[in-house]
Amino acid sequence: QLHYGLSRARELDLPDRAACSAFLADVLKVHPQYTGILTILPDGKLFCDSLRTGRELLLTDRQYFKDALGPNGPLAVEPVFGRLTGTAVLQIAYAARDPAGKPRFVLLASFNLEKYMRSRMTTMPSGERVAAIVDTKGMVLTWHPNGDSMRGSSIAGTPLLQFLRESPGTGMRDQLEGGGQARSWVTSTLPEFPQAGVHVLLGVSEASLLAAANQRLGQALALLSVVWLLVFVGAWLLVEWGLRRPATRIINAAGRFGGGDYAARIGKPYPLGELGNLMIALDHVFGLVETQREVIRKLNADLERRVAERTAELETSNQDLESFCYSVSHDLRAPLRAMDGYALIFEEEYGDRLDDEGRRLLAVVHGEARRMGQLIDDLLAFSRCGRGAMQVGVVDMAALVREAVAELVPAYPAARIELGALPNALGDRALLKQVWLNLIGNACKYSAQSDPPRIEIGGRQGELENEFWVRDNGAGFDMRYAGKLFGVFERLHGPSEFPGTGVGLAIVQRIVSRHGGRVWADGKVNEGATFSFALPPKPEEQA
Numbered sequence: 001q002l003h004y005g006l007s008r009a010r011e012l013d014l015p016d017r018a019a020c021s022a023f024l025a026d027v028l029k030v031h032p033q034y035t036g037i038l039t040i041l042p043d044g045k046l047f048c049d050s051l052r053t054g055r056e057l058l059l060t061d062r063q064y065f066k067d068a069l070g071p072n073g074p075l076a077v078e079p080v081f082g083r084l085t086g087t088a089v090l091q092i093a094y095a096a097r098d099p100a101g102k103p104r105f106v107l108l109a110s111f112n113l114e115k116y117m118r119s120r121m122t123t124m125p126s127g128e129r130v131a132a133i134v135d136t137k138g139m140v141l142t143w144h145p146n147g148d149s150m151r152g153s154s155i156a157g158t159p160l161l162q163f164l165r166e167s168p169g170t171g172m173r174d175q176l177e178g179g180g181q182a183r184s185w186v187t188s189t190l191p192e193f194p195q196a197g198v199h200v201l202l203g204v205s206e207a208s209l210l211a212a213a214n215q216r217l218g219q220a221l222a223l224l225s226v227v228w229l230l231v232f233v234g235a236w237l238l239v240e241w242g243l244r245r246p247a248t249r250i251i252n253a254a255g256r257f258g259g260g261d262y263a264a265r266i267g268k269p270y271p272l273g274e275l276g277n278l279m280i281a282l283d284h285v286f287g288l289v290e291t292q293r294e295v296i297r298k299l300n301a302d303l304e305r306r307v308a309e310r311t312a313e314l315e316t317s318n319q320d321l322e323s324f325c326y327s328v329s330h331d332l333r334a335p336l337r338a339m340d341g342y343a344l345i346f347e348e349e350y351g352d353r354l355d356d357e358g359r360r361l362l363a364v365v366h367g368e369a370r371r372m373g374q375l376i377d378d379l380l381a382f383s384r385c386g387r388g389a390m391q392v393g394v395v396d397m398a399a400l401v402r403e404a405v406a407e408l409v410p411a412y413p414a415a416r417i418e419l420g421a422l423p424n425a426l427g428d429r430a431l432l433k434q435v436w437l438n439l440i441g442n443a444c445k446y447s448a449q450s451d452p453p454r455i456e457i458g459g460r461q462g463e464l465e466n467e468f469w470v471r472d473n474g475a476g477f478d479m480r481y482a483g484k485l486f487g488v489f490e491r492l493h494g495p496s497e498f499p500g501t502g503v504g505l506a507i508v509q510r511i512v513s514r515h516g517g518r519v520w521a522d523g524k525v526n527e528g529a530t531f532s533f534a535l536p537p538k539p540e541e542q543a
Contacts, residue, residue, distance in 0.1 A: 002031065003075065003107050005300035007096035008307050012039055012105065017047060024050035030295065033111060035089060040065060040106040047105065068093040068106050079113070079135050079198055081152065088113040088133070088141035088151065090193060100518045111193070117142045120285055129274075130203040133190070134164070141198065163187065164199050188254050202278070246275050250282060262290045339365075390428040390514065397422040397468065400429065401457055404436040412444035412453070420458035423466045425535050431511045438504040439470040439531050447474030447528070462534075465517070469532040476523040485521050508533070 006012065011023040024037045028050040031037075039048040044060030059065050067076035074095035081088055090111040096104045113133050120131065132143045132150075138161040143150035155161050164187055186202045249266050256264035265283045270276040343365045354362065398419070405417055417440070425432065440455065447453035450473050459468040477485070486509040512519045512533045523529030 002296050002299070003092060003094035003109065005296070005303045006037075006107055007094060007104075009303055010306070010310055012048060012096075012107070018052075020048035021050065021052045024048050025052055027299075030299065031109075033116060033292075035087070035110040035112045035115075037107070037109045040093075040108060042069070042103040042105065062091075064091045064093040064108065065106055068095040069103055077193055079141055081141075086151070090190075090198070092193065099513070100520065113142050113198075117144060119288075120281070130201070132201040133198055134161075134201065135198050136164075138164075160201070164201075186250060186254070188258055246271050246279060250279060253282070253286070257286055257289075262286070262293055390431065392427055393429065395425045395427055395429050395432055397425050397432070397459065400433050401436050401440070404433060404440055407437065408441055408444055412448060415444045415447070415453045415455055417455045417457065420456065422457070422459040422468065423461035425466055425468075426537065427515045427535060428511075431514070435508050435511050435533065436470075438508050442504060442531070443470050443472035443474065443529075445474075446476075447472040450474055465534040465536050467532060467534045469530055471528065471530040473528040476525045476527050476529050477521075478525055479523065482521055482523070486519065505531075 006027065009023070012020055014020050020039070024039075028034060028037050037050040038046060040059050041047050044058050044065065046055065046057040046059060049055065064076045064078040067078070068074055074097065076091075076093045078091045078093075079088065080091055090113060092109050092111060094107045096107060098104055117131060117133060130144070133141045134155060135141060138154045138156040138158075140150050140153045140155065143153075188200050190198050190200055253264050253266040265286055266279045267283070270279050343362060347362055351359065351362075398421075401419060401422060405419070409415070409417075440457065443455045444453065447455065454473045456471040457469070458471075459466065486505045508531075509519050512535070515535050517533055517535040519531070519533040521529060521531045
């Protein structure tokens with residue numbers, strides 16, 4: 001939750017490295033369990049650093065960086081030893097992406113396992129105890145006592161590793177160790193990061209747990225040897241209430257806690273001795289984890305509030321810009337009509353007195369006036385697609401595409417259009433029809449010179465979004481300029497090659513964005529292009 005909340009903080013998108021690092025330094029003060037928090041640019045360069053050292057690092061070789069940006073992302077957790085300090089930490093990386101799915105940065109926080117274990121050891125019972133954190137392969141990350149000698153060693157091939165593998169969540173067992181000493185072990189995944197693949201081990205000598213019980217049992221046998229039946233019953237009750245039932249309570253509480261019930265506690269009564277101290281320590285650990293989760297929840301709530309305020313500001317700015325664009329486009333029509341009208345009068349009154357060059361120039365005036373009129377129409381269309389409330393409902397995309405194709409076929413009779421299976425969508429039917437008209441119309445226009453022109457229309461339903469595409473075998477484009485395709489009045493071909501104003505794809509992007517989706521393109525010069533868009537199951541209107 002810390003990573004998800006920070007990934008939405010606008011301070012991390014600031015170009016000011018010092019301000020970004022200062023923000024992370026403030027966050028680190030609230031979360032001292034981390035040794036550092038930093039951001040890594042998509043090219044692997046260190047940018048923001050909570051330690052504010054100003055160091056320059058290239059982190060492309062780090063596995064957590066690769067995993068966070070890879071198909072198993074966006075969250076990657078890797079237990080490692082610090083390269084300089086040798087301290088065991090969990091490297092927790094989260095890939096933050098923009099609405100189009102492009103990586104913005106990778107947020108990395110280093111969770112100090114040594115500090116985590118030391119803080120827990122202060123609340124654990126004294127005596128013959130062992131506490132450790134190991135990974136799934138059995139490598140020891142932390143071990144108390146004798147941490148320096150055990151750190152980095154392996155318990156592979158030992159009964160302890162077998163115990164961990166038989167208890168992937170939580171578990172308890174007794175086992176004999178060197179010298180015939182018996183020890184009770186309890187294991188659980190790391191509550192804060194269950195996906196990290198590490199286990200917490202707690203072991204207490206049964207001799208210390210049962211010493212008092214055995215002493216009382218011996219005294220009872222010496223005094224009441226003649227009443228052996230009463231001694232037997234007393235011993236059974238002692239074991240039942242003094243060890244097995246408390247152990248069962250520990251396992252049950254650990255199981256609930258590991259399952260997400262962070263309010264779970266072992267609770268009173270606590271028996272006397274080491275086992276009771278262990279139960280008190282575990283309840284304390286559970287309480288600390290719940291407190292940290294509440295702090296993170298409040299931080300996330302504050303970040304969400306700030307994001308909402310920023311979003312509202314952007315919506316207001318966009319609405320003002322749309323209104324301005326609409327007004328300007330509307331007001332341009334009057335002088336344009338006057339210019340075209342005067343040119344027409346001039347042609348009618350003085351056309352017979354003009355030479356060929358004069359008539360050519362007059363034709364240019366008419367043509368540019370018509371082109372300007374088309375630009376204004378397209379600009380108004382772009383403005384309208386961002387105004388007004390959407391009428392959202394279930395849209396039969398296959399039927400919608402057939403309608404769009406029927407309107408376009410008369411203008412492109414040679415085009416061979418193949419329609420594949422299309423999932424339904426949730427959205428505004430009129431706006432989505434405009435998306436299909438623009439994409440299919442572009443495909444027909446840019447493949448008109450191919451022999452024969454072929455257009456493929458398809459889609460597929462996904463778990464998180466439904467995807468649609470239009471593919472042609474036309475002129476294509478250079479992928480180096482793909483970022484310009486969806487800008488207003490941006491074109492990669494001149495009007496003499498293919499007519500148009502450069503607004504159609506901008507309209508497509510605006511409509512898809514209002515539905516909470518994304519749009520992208522792939523192509524190759526003279527080998528065609530594919531324009532795709534994806535819509536979420538429940539679109540939310542965007543500014």
